[in-house]
Amino acid sequence: MASDLFTLDGVVAGYGRAAPVLRGFSVSVPAGSIVCLVGPNGAGKSTVLKIASGLLEPREGRVLINGEDVTGLGPQRMLSSGVSLVLQGHSVFREMTVEENVRLGAYTITDKAKIAERVAFVKEIFPVVADRWGALAGLLSGGQQKQVEFARSLMVDPSVVLLDEPSMGLDPKATSTVFEQVVRMRDAGTAVLLVEQNARRALETADLGCVLDLGRVHISGPAADLLADPQLGELYLGGRPTTKESH
Amino acid sequence: MRNVSRWATSGGAVLLVAALLLFPSVAPNPYVLSAGIVVLNYAVLSTSWNFVGGFTGYISLGHGALAGLGGYATGLLVVKAGLSSFLALFAAAVLVGLVAVPVGFAALRVRGASFVIVSIAIVLILLLVFQSWASFTGGSRGLVVPRPFPDLSRPEHHRAFWYLYSGLLALALLAWWLVDRSRFGLGLKAVREDEDKAEALGTPTFAYKMIVFVVSAFFTALGGGLYALWFGDLDPVFQFSILSGSYLVLMALLGGVRNLFGPVVGAVVVGVALEYFKVSFGDTQLHLVATGVLLGLVVMFMPDGVLPALAALVKRLRPDDSATIREETAEELRDRRLANAGDKR
Numbered sequence: 001m002a003s004d005l006f007t008l009d010g011v012v013a014g015y016g017r018a019a020p021v022l023r024g025f026s027v028s029v030p031a032g033s034i035v036c037l038v039g040p041n042g043a044g045k046s047t048v049l050k051i052a053s054g055l056l057e058p059r060e061g062r063v064l065i066n067g068e069d070v071t072g073l074g075p076q077r078m079l080s081s082g083v084s085l086v087l088q089g090h091s092v093f094r095e096m097t098v099e100e101n102v103r104l105g106a107y108t109i110t111d112k113a114k115i116a117e118r119v120a121f122v123k124e125i126f127p128v129v130a131d132r133w134g135a136l137a138g139l140l141s142g143g144q145q146k147q148v149e150f151a152r153s154l155m156v157d158p159s160v161v162l163l164d165e166p167s168m169g170l171d172p173k174a175t176s177t178v179f180e181q182v183v184r185m186r187d188a189g190t191a192v193l194l195v196e197q198n199a200r201r202a203l204e205t206a207d208l209g210c211v212l213d214l215g216r217v218h219i220s221g222p223a224a225d226l227l228a229d230p231q232l233g234e235l236y237l238g239g240r241p242t243t244k245e246s247h
Numbered sequence: 248m249r250n251v252s253r254w255a256t257s258g259g260a261v262l263l264v265a266a267l268l269l270f271p272s273v274a275p276n277p278y279v280l281s282a283g284i285v286v287l288n289y290a291v292l293s294t295s296w297n298f299v300g301g302f303t304g305y306i307s308l309g310h311g312a313l314a315g316l317g318g319y320a321t322g323l324l325v326v327k328a329g330l331s332s333f334l335a336l337f338a339a340a341v342l343v344g345l346v347a348v349p350v351g352f353a354a355l356r357v358r359g360a361s362f363v364i365v366s367i368a369i370v371l372i373l374l375l376v377f378q379s380w381a382s383f384t385g386g387s388r389g390l391v392v393p394r395p396f397p398d399l400s401r402p403e404h405h406r407a408f409w410y411l412y413s414g415l416l417a418l419a420l421l422a423w424w425l426v427d428r429s430r431f432g433l434g435l436k437a438v439r440e441d442e443d444k445a446e447a448l449g450t451p452t453f454a455y456k457m458i459v460f461v462v463s464a465f466f467t468a469l470g471g472g473l474y475a476l477w478f479g480d481l482d483p484v485f486q487f488s489i490l491s492g493s494y495l496v497l498m499a500l501l502g503g504v505r506n507l508f509g510p511v512v513g514a515v516v517v518g519v520a521l522e523y524f525k526v527s528f529g530d531t532q533l534h535l536v537a538t539g540v541l542l543g544l545v546v547m548f549m550p551d552g553v554l555p556a557l558a559a560l561v562k563r564l565r566p567d568d569s570a571t572i573r574e575e576t577a578e579e580l581r582d583r584r585l586a587n588a589g590d591k592r
Contacts, residue, residue, distance in 0.1 A: 075447050085447075093440040095505075104437050107430075108449035152448075 011061035036206035054078035094138025105155030143174030286518035293510035309366030315486030317468025318475035332395035343468035503552030
């Protein structure tokens with residue numbers, strides 16, 4: 001396995017003066033891999049992404065990119081450091097075209113040649129973006145909008161993309177398309193930290209999995225092993241365990 | 248669709264240039280020409296307002312006061328400082344642009360209804376200042392601004408100002424068009440859609456809002472200053488009026504704020520209606536009622552404005568393109584594109 005690219009180490013975090021949501025949480029994302037965080041509602045999955053993207057500062061613990069401590073940097077500086085976040089739900093600019101949405105992802109880049117290169121790259125990775133380039137983003141289906149968001153997040157050439165519930169509100173076919181695109185992002189060299197309610201589907205897509213409960217890592221390891229664990233299947237995956245082969 | 252939009256913009260520009268060049272020749276009398284100048288003034292001011300309103304979505308009711316400030320600054324620079332008319336006009340616009348920096352710094356920190364209220368407060372403060380400071384501004388007695396072309400007859404005077412306003416409108420539209428096509432404009436439109444999201448993507452939202460507010464104030468002041476030189480008499484009650492600022496907003500919304508020519512179309516509809524109803528109903532307030540009814544009808548049947556309604560009509564009449572919102576995998580999409588390419592061959 002490749003070396004760890006992005007690490008949260010012993011993070012304690014919460015909101016205001018309330019009890020911490022994360023209580024010593026740690027996860028590592030190796031380069032070129034998909035790491036999936038699953039767990040019940042309220043486990044702290046979205047809080048992990050807020051810490052990772054700089055939207056929330058941890059009370060304790062560190063955030064590391066390639067071993068460099070970036071704890072406490074704001075969202076814009078995290079973006080410049082190579083960490084890109086795709087928010088939960090639909091976050092496209094609905095009244096703007098797909099092209100404008102994608103180009104906004106490169107707002108921190110001033111080199112026109114670099115922008116053109118990234119545009120060509122995301123069009124290649126996400127054919128639907130190329131296909132609907134001039135269309136208003138708000139007129140696209142949910143799955144297509146999600147791919148526009150993915151494309152926008154890749155414009156800064158991030159080393160890691162944080163995906164918050166990408167299948168939320170999508171029908172099964174759109175969900176399949178979205179997960180297919182997550183794999184394409186990984187195959188194109190971008191590491192992915194994926195938070196997902198659709199735990200079984202996410203673990204089938206991911207390389208590594210991490211089950212989060214009550215703000216701590218309950219269990220982690222290769223995603224296929226987690227899927228095959230009968231106890232885990234009963235507790236967190238909504239039923240009997242399955243393996244990729246059974247589909 | 249992009250080609251249609253390009254054709255519509257080019258067609259609109261040709262129509263507008265033709266109208267601007269021909270109107271003085273076909274206007275039957277000086278009154279109609281002067282009414283045309285009033286409409287053209289509205290078009291300039293509404294287009295200037297649309298730098299802020301159209302790009303950022305911030306609804307300012309204070310732009311009438313910025314026009315008034317431009318008018319008074321021009322008049323005072325001519326009367327008190329002895330500057331030539333058009334040098335005063337330019338200097339006044341620069342001054343108002345400078346004044347817009349602290350005003351914008353205070354006003355643009357708030358959003359939505361709070362911004363509207365701050366913009367109204369600016370109008371009221373300026374009204375009080377210009378009414379009370381009579382020794383400098385002339386107060387309620389008004390300020391008489393000398394004509395820049397004293398030798399011209401009244402119709403010639405109107406004709407000269409018609410072309411001056413035409414040039415200013417062209418300049419404002421050109422600037423708006425350039426912003427619309429730029430990276431700066433892209434950031435502003437993102438602010439309009441979702442300011443927090445735009446900021447998260449790295450757009451310097453506050454700096455952008457400030458710049459566009461100053462640009463908007465500059466063009467608004469040029470419009471107001473030109474009006475002062477044309478009309479020759481300024482009264483604070485009319486120059487610093489919430490009603491005049493509201494007209495600008497209505498015109499832009501009526502024509503379509505996201506369209507280059509939207510505010511011009513809105514200015515023509517509202518401006519002509521205002522003049523027509525004033526002539527029809529004399530000095531009564533019925534012209535305001537009639538204008539309100541007209542606006543109500545347009546808002547009911549064309550809520551996004553006249554030009555977007557026309558664009559939607561054109562789109563409905565055109566055959567649909569092959570794009571779909573059906574979910575497709577990358578493979579299905581590739582197959583469809585290959586099939587389409589095969590059909591074309």
